[in-house]
Amino acid sequence: MSRRPLPYPELILYNGKIRTFANQNPSCEALACSGSRIVATGKSDDVRRFAGPETRMIDLQGRTAIPGLTDTHVHLSEKGTAEMELVDCRDFYVEVHSVADILQRLANAAATAPRGSWLIAHGSPMQDFRIADHRFPDKHDLDRVCPDNPVTISFGAHVTIANSLALAAAKITRDTPDPAGGHIKHDSQTGEPTGELHERAQLIVKKVAPEFNYLQLKDGIVFALNQCLERGVTTVHDIVRYAEPVRAYQEIYKEGRMHARVSILPRVIESMIESKSLTELGLITGFGNEWLRIGGVKMSIDGGITGRNACFHEPYENDEHNHGIIRIQQDELNHTVQVCHDAGLRCCVHAIGDKAFDMALDAYENAIEHSPRKDHRHRIEHMGNWLATPKLMQRMVRSGIVAIPNIAFAYYIGDAILDCVGERRLTKAFPFRTLLKNNVIIAGGSDSPGYWPVDPLRDIACAASRKMRWGEVWIPEERITVAEAFAMHTTTAAWVGFEERDKGTLEVGKLADIVVLADDPFAIEPEKIKDLKVELTLVGGEIKYQA
Ligand SMILES: [Zn+2]
Incomplete structure (x- = not known):
């Protein structure tokens, strides 16, 4: 059997405290969605009247709903796989308080890694400041716990420490000059590299370390996008610097595995992508669709x-x-x-x-x-x-x-x-x-x-x-104010993405990207907003995350 789309909404949320963030009608009790968009807002009784026999009804039971949130600067495709695959030594994610704790995690990973295989770890930026030793590990520390595996550990985007095997694989010796825009740290007494590499010097090692394969990259992106949904994020502006993530996004979308929206920002300097590639094709900002589009270009x-x-x-x-x-x-x-x-x-x-x-x-x-x-x-x-x-x-x-x-x-x-x-x-x-x-x-x-x-x-x-x-x-x-802070991730963020007609507020005609929270962020202490549980995230009127 086939039939035309039903004349009633597919989904109605009602009995809620819906903060629309719109200038007119900043709050309502109910909204109806059809074909990925909001088709009605208003009082519960009025909106419920539009329901048909197959309309999915969600009783918000007084809970608060807000527009889906946007993060305008992420490195999701680049880091998504790392979230799944790397040795995690980040003190903002796991319990790590000293160089010894970091080395313990590396030793654990080395215990099961094949001899000679690379161990790639990540720490947090400026972790040297917070850990008890007030320093990064150096190559000698890493050599001690991982004598048989090349190891790198990056602390944020700008510093990487390599052990002796990794330095050797990258052919970094005491005589290797600093690359332009980078710095290789040397021991002041011996002149030997300490393993600490800054900015572009990191690339010397990264070039010889194994990359994730394409399937891992795709799975990592799906994983990272799903994590966004858990915190009410329905749109990200993602910085990419080579073709694979762009291709991966398109495939993930076709495979039906893309559950949050992405605006990609190709990096055009220090990147595998040149601005020429985009301009020669005549691409301009906004090219794509509601799920995946070009948001502009990035350079540092x-x-x-x-x-x-x-x-x-x-x-x-x-x-x-x-x-x-x-x-x-x-x-x-x-x-x-x-x-x-x-x-x-x-x-x-x-x-x-x-x-x-x-x-x-x-x-x-x-x-x-x-x-x-x-x-x-x-x-x-x-x-x-x-x-x-x-x-x-x-x-x-x-x-x-x-x-x-x-x-x-x-x-x-x-x-x-x-x-x-x-x-x-x-x-x-x-x-x-x-x-x-x-x-x-x-x-x-x-x-x-x-x-x-x-x-x-x-x-x-x-x-x-x-x-x-x-x-x-x-x-x-x-x-x-709380309202101003939300605007940075809703109304203003939508405008910054050239998407103010589609996103940022919950109004008729806009995309049904909606987040249901356990409590009203405007009725609690502002600092407690960070602990708010996201109960439901809808993207295009479909439930993409449920706590
Ligand atoms: Zn960045």
Whole structure:
């Protein structure tokens, strides 16, 4: 038998406290969904009247529903497989308090690994600051517990430690010069490499280590997307740097295994993908469908804060010659931004230090001046974390540049950042109140899942309470309201994704991406929002996660 779609909704949620986040009718009791979209909102009795015999009815029993959440900056496809496969030494995920704890985990893994096979482990960024020894392990530590296996352990994106076998496989000796944009640390007495590799020097080892195979990559992506749903995330903006993840996403979608929506941001510098590949095909931002689309392009200016490689005008604390690392020259940056801007590709430029902010803004202002275009929605990744001077904010607003701060950095490693950047530069760290007051557009990104889990509820709690994992209530005057914090992951995030017609609020005509929470985030202490249980996540009107 075949028949036309039924004239009544497939799903009705009723008897709830539905926070629509819409300007008009910010709350309702019920909503109806049909064909992935919301078709009615209102009082329970009114909406229930639309039900047909096959309509699925969900009684919310007074629980709160909100729009699906967006994380605007993740490395999900790159890290998803690692979440399943790697030796986990991250103190934000497992109990690890010392170098000995890390070595124990590696020894356990080595015990079952075939002799000679690679062991790839991951730690957390700036873990040296938090563990009892206040240092990273070095190659000698790793050699002791894993004498027969090449081992690497990365601490965040910017530092990797390799043992002797891994260094040998990569042919790194005492005479190997630093690659451009990278640093090989040497023992000050012997001149031998210690195993500690910074920024691009990590690539020397990564190139010889085995990669995950394609099937593992796909399974890892599915796994990581499903984890997003558990925290109410229905859309991510994922940074990719080679073809396989893009192909994997398309296949996963066709196979019916894609349960959260993805906007991909191909990295076009330090990447296997060139901006030319996109522009030659004529791709512009938004290409794709509701599940998978091109969200723009990504490029990086400086290194990361966790490896002390973000580039500042003033040097790091107790490290007077270190200003950080610039990974791209202004000319190349200007050119790439201009080409992408002209082609209709939105740019997302990573800039962490204030020197890098200036370079990013110079490139944007230059491109916009050459070819004025209003609705570019260009972004600066990590802008809004600190050093948002009045001049900088004026430049952001004048050119309409979006800031993507990452308060998870404050929550997890704010104390370590204070230690290396210094209190003076961080009197206004994560100044969300100031940014909003100055009309800078901010949306939330977490840089997960390599460092910490994707969890906007944690980030919302932190932005509204300023309560950090390391105990302090940090700069409470920069608190924003719970509604403003949610906007960073709903309404504003949808706009930043060029998807404000489809997402961000629960209104008739929009996608039925809905999260049901165990409690009302607006009725509890803001810091408790991070502990809120997600009970149900719907994407396109279908239940994709149920607690
Ligand atoms: Zn990132």
